[in-house]
Amino acid sequence: MKVLIAEDDSASRMALKTTLQKWGHEVIVAEDGNEAWELLQIENPKLAILDWMMPGIEGIELCRRIRKKSDCDYVYVILLTSRIEKEDIVAGLDAGADDYITKPFDREVLRSRVAVGARIVQYETLLAEKNVQLQRYGSEMGKLAEERSKQLVHAERMATVGLLSAGIAHEINNPATFIAGNIQTLGKFYEDVEPVLLERTKQDCQDTEKLEFILQEMPKAVEGIRNGVRRISRIVNGLKSFCRKNENSVAACDINTCVEQALELCHNALKYYVTIEKDLAENLPHIMADSQQIEQVLINLIVNAADAMMEKGQGTLSITTRSADNSVVIKVSDTGPGIPDDKLDDIWQPFFTTKPPDKGTGLGLFTVRGIIENHEGLISLENKPCGGAEFTITFPAVT
Ligand SMILES: Nc1ncnc2c1ncn2[C@@H]1O[C@H](COP(=O)(O)OP(=O)(O)O)[C@@H](O)[C@H]1O
Numbered sequence: 001m002k003v004l005i006a007e008d009d010s011a012s013r014m015a016l017k018t019t020l021q022k023w024g025h026e027v028i029v030a031e032d033g034n035e036a037w038e039l040l041q042i043e044n045p046k047l048a049i050l051d052w053m054m055p056g057i058e059g060i061e062l063c064r065r066i067r068k069k070s071d072c073d074y075v076y077v078i079l080l081t082s083r084i085e086k087e088d089i090v091a092g093l094d095a096g097a098d099d100y101i102t103k104p105f106d107r108e109v110l111r112s113r114v115a116v117g118a119r120i121v122q123y124e125t126l127l128a129e130k131n132v133q134l135q136r137y138g139s140e141m142g143k144l145a146e147e148r149s150k151q152l153v154h155a156e157r158m159a160t161v162g163l164l165s166a167g168i169a170h171e172i173n174n175p176a177t178f179i180a181g182n183i184q185t186l187g188k189f190y191e192d193v194e195p196v197l198l199e200r201t202k203q204d205c206q207d208t209e210k211l212e213f214i215l216q217e218m219p220k221a222v223e224g225i226r227n228g229v230r231r232i233s234r235i236v237n238g239l240k241s242f243c244r245k246n247e248n249s250v251a252a253c254d255i256n257t258c259v260e261q262a263l264e265l266c267h268n269a270l271k272y273y274v275t276i277e278k279d280l281a282e283n284l285p286h287i288m289a290d291s292q293q294i295e296q297v298l299i300n301l302i303v304n305a306a307d308a309m310m311e312k313g314q315g316t317l318s319i320t321t322r323s324a325d326n327s328v329v330i331k332v333s334d335t336g337p338g339i340p341d342d343k344l345d346d347i348w349q350p351f352f353t354t355k356p357p358d359k360g361t362g363l364g365l366f367t368v369r370g371i372i373e374n375h376e377g378l379i380s381l382e383n384k385p386c387g388g389a390e391f392t393i394t395f396p397a398v399t
């Protein structure tokens with residue numbers, strides 16, 4: 001331990017120095033209070049034996065200064081004194097001294113008091129370290145809590161959007177039904193009008209060209225509207241079934257239908273830069289599942305794949321379904337950058353995301369795994385040798 005001795009009496013100083021060195025301490029000495037104060041700043045001793053009365057700054061004043069200093073480790077202070085009046089001892093301890101030794105010092109007393117000092121210094125050092133650790137944990141926990149609460153708010157908002165979309169889907173369904181009904185009527189009217197128009201074109205009137213154009217384009221326009229309305233209905237029905245709150249909806253379910261439905265719902269996220277390759281097995285056995293949850297799993301994997309390929313600006317999403325050994329196997333793979341080896345475990349953790357806060361919640365794969373395990377299925381992941389990630393899901397088939 002590094003010990004500072006501040007004593008103006010050279011005989012006493014030397015005696016203390018050699019004794020402490022013999023006990024294995026590193027000793028630095030000061031001949032007066034000013035030098036002692038200087039050494040205290042530079043050398044950072046753990047223990048200081050300060051003579052009460054010495055030129056420059058007195059021992060008791062040094063004590064006060066040491067205790068006022070907040071930017072250093074704890075210094076255990078022993079006052080060296082010939083004053084043994086009760087008031088003096090109290091004044092010394094009040095000034096911040098930890099202990100005192102009377103002059104001329106007794107070796108045994110010195111040894112045990114320095115040993116006490118060493119013990120206290122050790123505790124203080126440990127305490128200071130723990131404090132630093134605690135402060136670090138405290139600030140990390142604070143940051144984590146703030147981050148988590150933001151993510152939870154976002155997840156909550158997304159859940160609310162999900163709920164709202166059931167209502168929105170219903171609202172869209174009504175006008176879509178008018179359009180569908182009216183276009184059917186228009187189609188029928190047109191069937192009646194078409195022969196009349198055709199007849200007119202044969203009569204060499206001045207509108208012939210225009211009429212021919214209408215005859216050519218009208219069926220296409222009607223069919224275009226029909227297709228559009230059909231698409232709206234499919235999306236709306238998809239949304240409605242996705243948002244349906246059904247506690248007990250486990251039933252025999254066809255995975256291929258779930259894949260089609262999920263792709264339909266993700267159409268918008270994929271259409272600009274993702275090529276879809278579907279390879280869906282025919283006569284696939286059913287699985288016992290909540291189809292809405294299976295769609296949710298697929299949507300999460302599809303959106304993740306699309307996100308992964310976004311940077312390249314193009315890519316291929318492949319979905320295959322197969323039946324094997326009493327199970328149904330689904331593979332979802334992409335041509336994105338894949339997942340770094342050191343993140344292969346992390347991605348399943350809740351709130352792990354590499355996406356910006358307004359894009360990722362880090363809850364997708366955590367939810368995916370939860371749903372699959374609830375269905376007694378398995379999910380695994382590997383990076384393909386040619387690049388990109390491939391998720392493989394296996395569900396027990398209904399036999
Ligand atoms: N197909 C993929 N390709 C590359 N990285 C992926 C893929 N799927 C998931 N990841 C990584 O796993 C992380 C966690 O995904 P997820 O749990 O769905 O949360 P989020 O999509 O909100 O970030 C993503 O942020 C991404 O880093």
Ligand SMILES: [Mg+2]
Pocket residue numbers: 300303304364365
């Ligand atoms: Mg995701």
